[in-house]
Amino acid sequence: MKTQNASSDTCLCVTPTSVPLIGALPTRANSLWKLKMKVSVDEKYAVAVRDGARLLLFLWIKRAATGDLYAFLPRPHCTSINAHASYLVDGKYHIKSHNMSGRNKIMYQQRQKTDQHFVGAENLLEQTITLSNARSIGHECNPTEFSEVFEISVPELETTTYVRVTSDVVSPGHSPNLVPGVRVIRQKEYRHSFPRIVLTLYEMPQF
Numbered sequence: 001m002k003t004q005n006a007s008s009d010t011c012l013c014v015t016p017t018s019v020p021l022i023g024a025l026p027t028r029a030n031s032l033w034k035l036k037m038k039v040s041v042d043e044k045y046a047v048a049v050r051d052g053a054r055l056l057l058f059l060w061i062k063r064a065a066t067g068d069l070y071a072f073l074p075r076p077h078c079t080s081i082n083a084h085a086s087y088l089v090d091g092k093y094h095i096k097s098h099n100m101s102g103r104n105k106i107m108y109q110q111r112q113k114t115d116q117h118f119v120g121a122e123n124l125l126e127q128t129i130t131l132s133n134a135r136s137i138g139h140e141c142n143p144t145e146f147s148e149v150f151e152i153s154v155p156e157l158e159t160t161t162y163v164r165v166t167s168d169v170v171s172p173g174h175s176p177n178l179v180p181g182v183r184v185i186r187q188k189e190y191r192h193s194f195p196r197i198v199l200t201l202y203e204m205p206q207f
Helices: 027-036 129-135
Strands: 002-007 011-015 043-051 054-063 069-072 080-086 092-096 105-110 121-128 148-153 163-170 184-190 197-204
Touching: 002 129, 043 129, 043 197, 054 121, 054 129, 054 148, 054 163, 054 197, 080 148, 148 184, 148 197
Parallel strands: 043 148
Antiparallel strands: 002 011, 011 184, 043 054, 054 069, 069 080, 080 092, 092 105, 121 163, 163 197, 184 197
């Protein structure tokens, strides 16, 4: 596993061949992170595919200044679709598909709160990703609209099985709960706030 600090204070980039373990901070350091790393402005992270000169937005993550977390699936050709997952500070989680009343919300869950007591890992949203569906969505990504872009190259999507991208929320010393046997293509951990956001691109195992 090759580990590289893209920014010593804010993120950890990993290019492994197996599921990585995100390094733990000492207990005292963990406490300081929880106290210090509070959200003051919205954070936005794009997952986009580099297709020649085009950068195609596949999904994006938002951590609101309130601490609420959202994962959006853009569908610019159908304005009635508002596909997203919500994970609120109070622990309420759901997935929604359209701009309608609450009746189209699914997967209601009560999870742990994303406050200073958060421990472990919780999934925000996970999707299979291909070049063809990124092209069919056809949403151009403007990097200036995001805090950072998790850019995926076409060769990373060319595998013998299929590739998935997952967004997770983790505390220091914990990793996303991935399917056993996956090959992690790339992973990035954003340390701007607590709990941290981790984006992972991985290939499913052959059965």
